[in-house]
Amino acid sequence: MMSDMTTDKPPAIRVQGLMKSFGDLRAVDGVDFEVPAGTVLGLLGPNGAGKTTVVRMLTTLMTPDAGRVEVAGLDAVEQATELRSRIGLAGQYAAVDENLTGAENLTMVGRLYGMTRGAAKARGQELLEEFDLVEAAGRPASTYSGGMRRRLDLAAALVAKPEVLFLDEPTTGLDPRSRLDLWATVETLKAAGTTVLLTTQYLDEADRLADSIAVIDHGRLIAEGTSDELKDRVGGERLEVTLAEGADSDAAIEALLPMSDERPVSEDGVVRLQVRQRGGTLVEAVKRLGEAGLDVEDLELRRPTLDDVFLTLTGHAAEATEPEEATA
Amino acid sequence: MPRILSDMLIIAERNLVRLPRSPDLLLAVTVQPVMFVLLFVYVFGGAIQTPGFDNYKDFLLPGIIVQNIAFGGFLTALGLAEDMNKGLVDRFRSLPMARSAVLAGRTSADIVTNLLSIAVLVVTGLIIGFSFDAPLQNIIAGVGILLLFGYAFSWVFALIGLLVSSPEAANSVGFIAVFPLTFISSAFVPVESMPSVLQTVADVNPFTITVDAMRHLWVGGPAGNAVWGAVVWSFVIFAIAAPLAVSRYRKAASK
DSSP states (O other): OOGGGOOSSOOSEEEEEEEEEETTEEEEEEEEEEEOTTOEEEEEOOTTSSHHHHHHHHTTSSOOSEEEEEETTEETTTTHHHHHTTEEEEOSSOOOOTTSBHHHHHHHHHHHTTOOHHHHHHHHHHHHHHTTOTTTTTSBGGGSOHHHHHHHHHHHHTTTOOSEEEEESTTTTOOHHHHHHHHHHHHHHHHTTOEEEEEESOHHHHHHHOSEEEEEETTEEEEEEOHHHHHHHTOSOEEEEEEOTTOOHHHHHHHHGGGOSSOOEEETTEEEEEOSOSTTHHHHHHHHHHHTTOOEEEEEEEOOOHHHHHHHHHSSOTTOOOOOOTTO | OOHHHHHHHHHHHHHHHTGGGOHHHHHHHTHHHHHHHHHIIIIITTTOOOTTSSSHHHHHHHHHHHHHHHHTTHHHHHHHHHHHHTTHHHHHHTSSSOTTHHHHHHHHHHHHHHHHHHHHHHHHHHHHTOOOOSOHHHHHHHHHHHHHHHHHHHHHHHHHHHHSSSHHHHHHHHHHHHHHHHHSSTTTSOGGGSOHHHHHHHHHOHHHHHHHHHHHHHHOOOOTTHHHHHHHHHHHHHHHHHHHHHHHHHHHHTO
16 A cells, blocks of 8 residues: 555555454454555544554554564564664553653653663753643653643653654544644654654544555454545545525526536535536536526535545444443 | 663662652651551550560560561552553553563562661661660561562562552552451460461461561570571562562553
């Protein structure tokens, strides 16, 4: 997949035939994908789809039942320790030591990466500045707000300047501002050449951050491609025409028929159709409706969202609440 | 320094710096033992006969110190239960550190807090009239036995902390599992004063053996095989609890 984005470098992540079961539950059921170096992959799926299990296997926290995982050219089972020195992980929970200060947390993580105390301290200071935690640096993390904890957690994941960063639902439970901050951080990291794999159940997040998206449901990849490619899979632009009070919707359907491959549908005075092309569509629609003598209250042309994609691919909405992932 | 050792020290340090910031924990390792010494000496002391010892203080101090040291491991149970709950174990496991350092560092930190408890208890004892009746090397050997016994129990508490689901549960399960053992022993009253069933339990109880070893080393009580027995028991407890805790840690952490 994603061959159109391949560079000279080998892929930063290569996953083949990945399997993991818990008892009778096949949490991950034969997953393959590659992430080119320096790109962002969005692993998109509802709760319980197997996203966290995939991340746990890619970060060596869990051993696959079958299949092969290579991160930064290293085998996740055979070369686990070396692999760990090249990655960063920020999980669903802010994994910080609440009894330590922000600065102490980062220093500890740096030292556990093998840095000297002085180097770890200096790197920690850099990150505290980058993540706007300088003022809180000397306070125990237990006094931090949820957003600050997440920032500290992300900073901890970046201590060793990892080549590959794993973010497991990084914005779940974050307030809108912190969410935007995190997006900006991911974009900065990508610009600096870091490969990022992020899982999310938020479609707008994948749409905004990911160069390519892999959709996972019930442990299987059901689609992959760029955001645009996925949207194209569920068809082209949607045109919605809200007719003025009393306008004949059947006449509107007839008037718009030549613009679509399928017969437009109407409901409560709103006519919907899939159009073949984007350019000139609105002008053409207004002209046709005007010629038919129909008054229009509102016209909207929109691209299909990833919500449409998910609904089409899985038959259920992406953000539907399902029981928590057994492995979460 | 080998990696495992330096990682262990980093984790131990991390577990120790929290102590001065957690007044509740600090009270638990300092004021609480002192309170028990005072209560036992002045409430029960007059009623308990301790043939062969100058007074109840000399009898009690080695006993209560062993009890306290065994319970010193509760910090490990608490800390590990917290780390598991808060996802910190995942962070550690994603780092290129020695994996065993998480448990080894946590239990090693108890050695430092146990030393603090020993110091506080000995000073309290000396103030209220306890006196050593042994050569210096025996007194030092006694401290060694206390630390060894405490370290073995840190692994028992490590196992408890990894088995339960929350720090609160770690506290109460640890208490229920270890507290009766400390009482059905020679720690607080002479074993001969108990009903015969309890005497049987008390006689083989590692607490009795370790307390008797301490009495021999610190106040010249009868030795028997208690000193070697105490060392052997510490190793046995360690040899059972540590592999169980490690395997439980591996299982729980990889979920």
